[in-house]
Amino acid sequence: MGLLTDLYELVMADSYLRHGMNEPATFDLFIRGLPSNRAFLVSGGLEQVLYYLEHLRFDDAQLDYLASLGLFSDGFLNYLRGFRFTGDVWAIPEGELFFPLEPLLEITAPRIEAQLIETFLLNTLNFQVMIASKAARVVLAAAGRGVVDFSPRRDHAADAAMKVARASYIAGCTGTSNVLAGMHYGIPVYGTMAHSYVMSFADELSAFRAFARDFPHNAVLLIDTYDTLQGTRNAMAVAQEMASRGHRLRGVRIDSYESIDELAALSRRVRAICDEAGQTEVQVFLSGDLDEYRIEELLERRAAVGAFGVGTRMGTSEDVPNLGGVYKLVEDSSGPKIKLSTGKATLPGRKQVWRVRGNGGAMHDTIALREEPPPPDATALLAQAMAGGRTITQDSLEAMRGRCHDRLAGLRPALRDLHTTPQPPVGLSDRLQDLRDQMYRTNAGQDAEKRERAKKKTRRRL
Amino acid sequence: MGLLTDLYELVMADSYLRHGMNEPATFDLFIRGLPSNRAFLVSGGLEQVLYYLEHLRFDDAQLDYLASLGLFSDGFLNYLRGFRFTGDVWAIPEGELFFPLEPLLEITAPRIEAQLIETFLLNTLNFQVMIASKAARVVLAAAGRGVVDFSPRRDHAADAAMKVARASYIAGCTGTSNVLAGMHYGIPVYGTMAHSYVMSFADELSAFRAFARDFPHNAVLLIDTYDTLQGTRNAMAVAQEMASRGHRLRGVRIDSYESIDELAALSRRVRAICDEAGQTEVQVFLSGDLDEYRIEELLERRAAVGAFGVGTRMGTSEDVPNLGGVYKLVEDSSGPKIKLSTGKATLPGRKQVWRVRGNGGAMHDTIALREEPPPPDATALLAQAMAGGRTITQDSLEAMRGRCHDRLAGLRPALRDLHTTPQPPVGLSDRLQDLRDQMYRTNAGQDAEKRERAKKKTRRRL
Known part of the structure; x- marks a missing residue:
């Protein structure tokens, strides 16, 4: 499965290696918005992701094929020969309900490792969550x-x-x-x-x-x-x-x-x-x-x-036959990161999602920075599933099913309706909100500056 | 992949074995109708089907699992232990255009073999044809x-x-x-x-x-x-x-x-x-x-x-995310077979599809009985791909791609339109039409008789 990836992941990874860009980085995998007629999402596919990460290798036949493409540096092919995934994984357990923008999975690993796994993770989780x-x-x-x-x-x-x-x-x-x-x-x-x-x-x-x-x-x-x-x-x-x-x-x-x-x-x-x-x-x-x-x-x-x-x-999830989960950089060695594009915004930093349950199946989630103290009576949705490339715990299928049964049984009527797409009951903590706003201002400035600088450089050359 | 099948295929097969119902039978795999906005279908997936049929076995772990279900007879489990697919396959080659009701695949094999492979064949061909x-x-x-x-x-x-x-x-x-x-x-x-x-x-x-x-x-x-x-x-x-x-x-x-x-x-x-x-x-x-x-x-x-x-x-073939191909008995040792239900009719007997190409990309197909002589200037769409469980020939991927390129290049404008679902250019030969009509009359009578007989028997008992 090592090569079940888009070619560009390998191409970018080779370039990062050549430029020494392999510092630890954190990526969030999340869904941007609820599909039509969906009030919630159900976590699924984590077990397959953990298995993949533990067993990801590149064998001789794969390396020979990659070499035959005439694209990659010897240094990169050697890097792949000894590849092991060494990162940490936090995740919302399978069978749990979750909502858009909440990190279903958070990967912290050397940037190249984190990059190489993107396609497989999206392929696996987009599908099982959808189903x-x-x-x-x-x-x-x-x-x-x-x-x-x-x-x-x-x-x-x-x-x-x-x-x-x-x-x-x-x-x-x-x-x-x-x-x-x-x-x-x-x-x-x-x-x-x-x-x-x-x-x-x-x-x-x-x-x-x-x-x-x-x-x-x-x-x-x-x-x-x-x-x-x-x-x-x-x-x-x-x-x-x-x-x-x-x-x-x-x-x-x-x-x-x-x-x-x-x-x-x-x-x-x-x-x-x-x-x-x-x-x-x-x-x-x-x-x-x-x-x-x-x-x-x-x-x-x-x-x-x-x-x-x-x-x-x-x-085939006929009315919604695909799910647009994405995988985005949220932190690297220089600190929290953010993407600005309209409609494609990301939330910076390593995070936790806190769920508070009220009467009659009421439910409210707060996405917060990982180091923030929990809100009163809140339960954490993300749990660490892998440390240093080793799986920590693995739920049984029956445990996942029991979790989902419990959540569906307690669901309030508005979220049980099959014909609407309600506003997800999710907010940001004050600190996350502040960090995002502050980064938005700073980055918007920096991006404008990058654009200006780029223009000047180009003008000089053309 | 032997157990990638709906349970009922195994259950029915066991029953057929117990009742000695394992005479040769012929099944057609075909698509009932064009999905919305589709003017034609493209054959795909045959290579995977042939590989599956050649390699289909049931190993000890699989047989132990089946035994653990407490459903199957020892005779059937023994039958599976020595299972080999021994049948013949005729098929429309990959990359060829085809239309509803035309047999994409025709299997002739002992009934139990032909039954056991249904789910995998549909899973493989429905998907690759759709894509x-x-x-x-x-x-x-x-x-x-x-x-x-x-x-x-x-x-x-x-x-x-x-x-x-x-x-x-x-x-x-x-x-x-x-x-x-x-x-x-x-x-x-x-x-x-x-x-x-x-x-x-x-x-x-x-x-x-x-x-x-x-x-x-x-x-x-x-x-x-x-x-x-x-x-x-x-x-x-x-x-x-x-x-x-x-x-x-x-x-x-x-x-x-x-x-x-x-x-x-x-x-x-x-x-x-x-x-x-x-x-x-x-x-x-x-x-x-x-x-x-x-x-x-x-x-x-x-x-x-x-x-x-x-x-x-x-x-994900977003606008048509699934294809309703079916697999139906068309002939057994007693002769051609037909299914009568409204909207679910089948065409009896072993068949060939003859294509006549005219000017300006005109194309007309005639579904005929296998033994009929070809119409003038017609090309046969179905070719034998497997005999006695052995693959006869296997196109290269480039050959399939070349075939499809050739067909698309010659397509007349009405079939290139992306927004309509035209009437497929397909007819039945006179002999096939006659056989179907005659069987329809006879079978309708027999079915009515079966119903009557069943009613009488039941009345006697109740």
Whole structure:
């Protein structure tokens, strides 16, 4: 993964090395603003970042390739040969809610190390935060019902399928259809049958019977291949046969619909047929192009549903398919740094984010300088995750999921709304505000001076 | 990658094995309809599919995990232990244009083998086709100017960054910023400096000078850190210094803008400053949230630009962030198969697609049964890529790229339009049409009969 980077990171690093510019520097990774219809973001991907930083090396094949480009100095290639990441990492733990401008990750390392890792960090965190934030909305919409990730066939290649399963599980999904993610991350896996299975037998009832015999403990029957109500009755017949053998049908699934209205009504009729057959424990499972908006509509229309399968629209975060996280220098050996451009401002210095929780899920964050004392009753969001290139602690996936569950459970109504983009409940400490304003004035002056100086120099030469 | 599959594929496969349902079957992978604003699709991802099929195995760790789920029969786990894909693959080669309903891939294999590979095939092909199709639009909009993939930091995790570089290169991009993709696929890599580099020096001119000394053969200077016109003049001063040392400045880059109008005008002023300084060979390079729509606007507004860097919006196919390819049974040992559901119809039997090219880029495709004779002057789109589990031929990436270049160059104006979704120029052969109609009538009858039979059976039991 060492070369999973934009070329310019390596080019700039080579130049910094040649010019002896390798003093310690601190970079913030943060999101500039909330995407449309997002009230909060969910941290995700830190574990992969720490693993990458601990294992980042450049092997002979990679160095030979870089040398073949005819771009790099021998000194730089030698530097890469012995490369180890030696820096410190502070981060907002996975599963925690956070907001724009808050440093999700803060890296302090020799400038070249900090520069070389930029692309991978952004690639990893932009994606997992986007998916965890999307999945949290789906979980909120489902209002306590199960949500299973069904997205692998539409995710953006293999790694995305793995990370969607992971990030959506952190956000509160109950599991995934992705078997490799189940094995690799220990996430519960779900899945039963496709329409093609039902069609492969002489009739629907034969298909259901075969399946119930083959998987007596995990049978969810897909009831909409031919006629959904008749499919439900067939499923009930099989449920009774299973009961006579001491087994229990777990559920029935509806995967196709003309409209949300129709699906909601259909689910109630299916529920009624199950209940009339005495199968009150059988879950009705809905799937097919669902997302938080459709789930909300289904429940508003009193759909009778126990759990949802959610695929494409969650796995590609369809309404917000990319997240603009950035990675900016905030401090170097000369002190705090700031970027001035309109709409691209950064916050100077090493920071901490303090969260104060109030009644009814009220929540307010203050971004402060690291050395400031905590405000009363405040909890720190950033924790040190790595020191000198070594990971300090690593949450379990269940701990991350528990954290997110806790935060979502306590969320105040304004932040649960799926259709607005509220002002984030975030402020700056007085000291950070003062430092920024003061640097803004000074730097604006210096930049103007740099511009003037540059103009004069150029004029002299032209 | 064996377990990168939805659980239900394994569950159904186990059931098929128990019931001896493992006769040869043929599945089509195809796209149901054109996404909004797409006039054609570009084939991509076949090489990864063939590699997967040749190497698909289930090792002890995977089998232990599957056994731990308590779902699968010993017979099935033993079957997986010796698994090899033994089937045939026909496919539309990468870089070729194709349309909905045309089989992009056709698999003939024992039913269980064909079932187990569904998720991976869809994951791979849905994504690479989506990206190649998006990138082809960007390349068309750029009208001969270079386009470089700048997307890694916003792509959906690591594998997506690799496959975006690959698929966009096939579609005609000139290269990528992704160094690992450069190494792995032999794609040209590009990249120079970020704003942070310029800001790390005492002033812009010092930064440009350092960079020009360090990279005398590959210098593209980022000119918009402070004041773009002054940045251009600084770049010209450095270009003259380089010339005096026998080197040549390759380009200047503008990465930020308030509006497309402003960027177009700015690019002309930058071009003029370069030309006045005698640097007519210096390229103006534009980047920053670009896509085919913005590139088209820029050129309509007479932007002076030599090449584009295109990232987020291409790498996540922002306006169409997922593609609904499906994988359906079309033939088994009992003959051609068909699915009836409204809006989900399939075309029965093993097929070939015949393309006839006319004057002025006219193009018409006929989907026919495989055994039909070719129409006059027609070229076959599907070629056999694998026989008995062994890859027959493998195009080079350059061959795929050349194919796509050739097809895009000959495209008629209606298919080049970026803002419409025309009716695809595709028809069915008379024989395929007849077979489908006949099966539709017969199957509709059989399905009704299945439904009736199912109802009677159920009634008897309830």
